[in-house]
Amino acid sequence: xxxxxxxxGSVKEFENPISYGDIAKSISPRLLQKAACVKADxxxxxxxxxxxxxxxxxxxxFDDKEGKKAFWHTSSHVLAQAIxxxxxxxxxxxxxxxxxxxxxxxxxxxxxDEGMIAKLEAEMKEISKKNSPIKRFVxxxxxxxxxxxxxxxxxxxxxxxxxxxxxxxxxxEGFVDLCAGPHLLSTGEIGAYxxxxxxxxxxxGNNENKMxxxxxxxxxxxxxxxxxxxxxxxxxxxxxxxxxxKELEIFDMVDEGPGFPFxxxxxxxxxxxxxxxxxxxxxxxxxxxISTPMILSRSLWENSGHWDHYKDNxxxxxxxxxxxxxxxxxxxxGMLTYKMKPHSYRDLPMRVGEIGLVHRHELxxxxxxLMRVRCFHQDDAHIFMTEEQIRSEIKGVARLFDExxxxxxxxxxxxxxxxxxxxxxxxxxxxxATEGLRGALExxxxxxxxxxxxGAFYGPKIDFHLKDALGRTWQCGTIQLDMQMxxxxxxxxxxxxxxxxxxxxxxxxxxxxxxxxxxILIEHFAGAFPTWLAPVQAVVIxxxxxxxxxxxxxxxxxxxxxxxxxxxxRSEKIGYRIRENQLQKVPYMLVVGDKExxxxxxxxRDRKEVLSQAMPLADYIAYVKQEIAxxxx
RNA sequence: GCUGUUGUAGCUCAGUCGGCAGAGCACUUCCUUGGUAAGGAAGAGGUCGGCAGUUCGAAUCUGCUCAACAGCUCCA
Numbered sequence: 001x002x003x004x005x006x007x008x009g010s011v012k013e014f015e016n017p018i019s020y021g022d023i024a025k026s027i028s029p030r031l032l033q034k035a036a037c038v039k040a041d042x043x044x045x046x047x048x049x050x051x052x053x054x055x056x057x058x059x060x061x062f063d064d065k066e067g068k069k070a071f072w073h074t075s076s077h078v079l080a081q082a083i084x085x086x087x088x089x090x091x092x093x094x095x096x097x098x099x100x101x102x103x104x105x106x107x108x109x110x111x112x113d114e115g116m117i118a119k120l121e122a123e124m125k126e127i128s129k130k131n132s133p134i135k136r137f138v139x140x141x142x143x144x145x146x147x148x149x150x151x152x153x154x155x156x157x158x159x160x161x162x163x164x165x166x167x168x169x170x171x172x173e174g175f176v177d178l179c180a181g182p183h184l185l186s187t188g189e190i191g192a193y194x195x196x197x198x199x200x201x202x203x204x205g206n207n208e209n210k211m212x213x214x215x216x217x218x219x220x221x222x223x224x225x226x227x228x229x230x231x232x233x234x235x236x237x238x239x240x241x242x243x244x245x246k247e248l249e250i251f252d253m254v255d256e257g258p259g260f261p262f263x264x265x266x267x268x269x270x271x272x273x274x275x276x277x278x279x280x281x282x283x284x285x286x287x288x289x290i291s292t293p294m295i296l297s298r299s300l301w302e303n304s305g306h307w308d309h310y311k312d313n314x315x316x317x318x319x320x321x322x323x324x325x326x327x328x329x330x331x332x333x334g335m336l337t338y339k340m341k342p343h344s345y346r347d348l349p350m351r352v353g354e355i356g357l358v359h360r361h362e363l364x365x366x367x368x369x370l371m372r373v374r375c376f377h378q379d380d381a382h383i384f385m386t387e388e389q390i391r392s393e394i395k396g397v398a399r400l401f402d403e404x405x406x407x408x409x410x411x412x413x414x415x416x417x418x419x420x421x422x423x424x425x426x427x428x429x430x431x432x433a434t435e436g437l438r439g440a441l442e443x444x445x446x447x448x449x450x451x452x453x454x455g456a457f458y459g460p461k462i463d464f465h466l467k468d469a470l471g472r473t474w475q476c477g478t479i480q481l482d483m484q485m486x487x488x489x490x491x492x493x494x495x496x497x498x499x500x501x502x503x504x505x506x507x508x509x510x511x512x513x514x515x516x517x518x519x520i521l522i523e524h525f526a527g528a529f530p531t532w533l534a535p536v537q538a539v540v541i542x543x544x545x546x547x548x549x550x551x552x553x554x555x556x557x558x559x560x561x562x563x564x565x566x567x568x569x570r571s572e573k574i575g576y577r578i579r580e581n582q583l584q585k586v587p588y589m590l591v592v593g594d595k596e597x598x599x600x601x602x603x604x605r606d607r608k609e610v611l612s613q614a615m616p617l618a619d620y621i622a623y624v625k626q627e628i629a630x631x632x633x
Numbered sequence: 634g635c636u637g638u639u640g641u642a643g644c645u646c647a648g649u650c651g652g653c654a655g656a657g658c659a660c661u662u663c664c665u666u667g668g669u670a671a672g673g674a675a676g677a678g679g680u681c682g683g684c685a686g687u688u689c690g691a692a693u694c695u696g697c698u699c700a701a702c703a704g705c706u707c708c709a
Contacts, residue, residue: 207707211635246644253701365705365707378709474709543666543667544666572671582669593668595668
C-alpha cells in the first residue's frame with residue numbers, strides 16, 4: 001500500500017507502484033492535462049517516474065516555477081526537432097529552459113534569417129498540433145555514445161555524466177535527444193511559440209571554444225498568454241532608460257564617443273542631487289572625501305598590479321616620453337593618499353570616499369546605454385582597518401547599502417564572489433578575506449548566492465545586483481576585501497604596541513557607477529522620479545497672458561523655497577501644456593488664472609492623481625518642501 | 634571582440650522594379666488668450682551613418698567601414 005499525501009493535506013492510497021502521471025489522472029484528467037512535472041518529497045520528478053513508497057506529492061503546472069522549466073525544456077526539444085527538419089546537417093548541443101523561455105544552441109553554417117524563423121515557428125506549431133506522446137528510455141553509455149557518432153558536443157556531454165548514472169533520452173515522433181528531463185507527456189500541451197532572437201554563444205560559455213548559434217524562444221500553453229507576454233515586453237521597452245533618457249533630456253550618446261555618455265542639464269540635476277544625498281549619509285557614517293588624479297604613471301599601475309591584470313582595459317598615454325594611464329579604478333590613488341603621512345591604530349577604521357571618474361576600455365559589444373559605459377563615476381570609498389575590524393566594517397557598509405536601495409524602493413540580490421584564476425596573493429590571505437565577507441553576511445542573515453571564481457584579482461567581493469525594466473540584473477554595489485594592495489603599497493599603521501602593522505582594506509561602492517545607478521532609476525521610476533530627484537519639480541502654467549506676471553511671482557517664491565520650478569507660458573492652450581508637462585513627468589503642475597491671482601493661490605495638479613485642487617501658495621510650498629526634505633517616494 | 638539584426642529630418646517611421654527624398658510629431662513665424670493630456674495656417678529642416686565600386690543614373694545593388702540593438706564573453 002502506497003500513501004500519497006497531496007499539497008492540500010489529503011491522502012490517496014494505491015495498491016501498487018504507480019506513476020506520478022497516473023496519480024494526477026486519478027485525481028482528475030484535467031489535472032493531468034495541465035501537469036508538467038511533480039515535486040515528490042521536495043524533489044522535482046518526471047510524470048513518468050514511479051511512486052513506489054509513501055510520498056508527499058505536489059503536482060506542478062506551467063503556473064509553477066519548476067513546471068514552467070519542464071514546459072520550456074520540452075519546448076526546446078520541439079524547437080530542436082523543427083531545426084533538424086530544415087537544417088538536417090545542424091549539430092545539436094544543449095537546449096535548456098531559462099527564466100524567460102528557452103534556447104537551443106546549434107552548430108551550423110546555415111544562417112537563421114527571418115524566413116527560417118517563420119518556418120521554424122510554423123513547424124513547432126505543427127508538431128504540437130499532432131500532439132505526439134513523448135517517451136523516455138535509458139541506454140548504457142556505449143549505446144548512448146553510438147547514438148551521436150558525428151556530434152562531438154553530445155559525445156562530450158555524455159562523457160561528462162557520472163559513470164554510474166543511466167543515460168536517459170526522450171523521444172517524440174522519432175526525434176531523440178539526450179536529456180535528464182523532466183518533460184511533458186506530449187507535445188500538444190504547448191499552444192504557442194515565438195522565436196525571440198538569434199545570437200552567438202560560445203560552447204560551454206568559453207570564448208576559446210567555437211561560437212554556436214543560439215536560438216532564443218518562448219512558449220505558452222495558450223496563444224493568448226503569448227500575446228500578453230509580448231505586450232508586457234512592449235510596455236517594458238517604454239521604460240528603457242536609453243529611450244527615456246533622450247526623451248526627458250537626461251543624457252544622450254553620439255557616434256563620436258561610443259560608450260561615453262553626455263549628461264544634459266536634467267541629468268546633471270539628478271546626478272548632483274544623488275551625490276548631495278550620498279555626501280550627507282557618508283558624512284553621517286564617518287567618511288571623509290578626497291579626489292585623486294585621473295592620469296597616473298605606469299610605475300604606479302605596475303605596483304598595483306593593474307598593468308599586469310587589467311592592461312587591456314586601460315587607456316594609456318605618454319607624458320614627456322613616459323608611459324601613463326588613465327585610471328580604471330581609484331584605489332591606487334587612495335593608497336598614495338594613505339601613505340602621505342603615518343597613521344596610528346587610533347585612526348582606524350579610516351573611511352575615505354572618492355567620487356572618482358574612471359575610464360575602462362570595454363568591448364564594443366558590451367556597451368549598453370548608461371548601464372555599461374567606458375567612463376563612469378564610482379561612488380568609491382576605501383576603508384583602512386585592522387583585521388579585527390573586518391566584520392563590523394563590512395556589516396556597516398552592507399547596512400548602509402540596504403538603506404540606500406530602500407530609499408528608492410529598489411530590491412536587490414547579493415552574490416559572494418570568490419577567488420578567480422588569474423589573481424594575486426596567498427591562499428591564506430584569500431581564506432581570511434573570503435571568510436570575513438561570508439561571516440558578515442551570515443551574521444546579518446543576508447541571503448546570498450556564491451559566484452565561484454568571480455572575485456576581483458586582488459580580493460573576494462560581495463556584489464549587490466539590481467534589476468532593469470526587462471528583468472536583467474546589473475551589479476551596482478560591491479564590497480571588496482583586499483589584503484594585496486596594502487601589501488604591495490607597503491601601507492602601515494602603528495599599533496598600541498608601538499610596532500608597525502599592515503592594515504586591511506575594503507573597496508566599496510553603493511551606487512556602483514553613478515551612471516548605471518541613474519540608468520536603473522530611470523527604468524525603475526519609468527522616468528517619473530520622486531519629487532526630490534525630479535529635474536523640474538513644479539511647472540507654473542498661466543491660463544492666459546494676463547496671468548503671466550503672477551506666474552513669475554509664483555516661480556520666484558518656489559525658487560526662494562528651494563523648489564525647482566519653471567513657467568510654461570507658451571501661447572498654447574492649457575490642455576496642450578498640461579499634456580507636454582505630463583509627458584515630461586513633472587511631479588506638479590500649478591495652473592494659475594483669475595481665481596488664483598485673486599486668492600494668492602495655485603491650482604495644483606499632481607502627476608499621479610490627475611486631480612486639481614486649489615490651495616494657498618504658501619501651503620503648497622510648505623507641503624512640497626516637506627516632501628523633498630523627507631525624500632519621499 | 635564574437636554571432637545575428639538595424640542605420641532615411643530633432644523624434645517615430647514610409648519610400649514598390651535602380652529614375653526629381655516623403656508623412657506625423659517637434660521646431661520657426663503669424664492668427665488664436667484658451668481653466669487641466671494635442672486650436673488653426675504658413676514656413677524652414679536631408680550629401681538617405683561613412684568611404685569605395687557597379688551603372689547613363691544608387692536611399693535602393695556589391696564590398697569595406699563606423700555606430701546602435703539582442704545575446705555570448707567580460708564587467709560597476
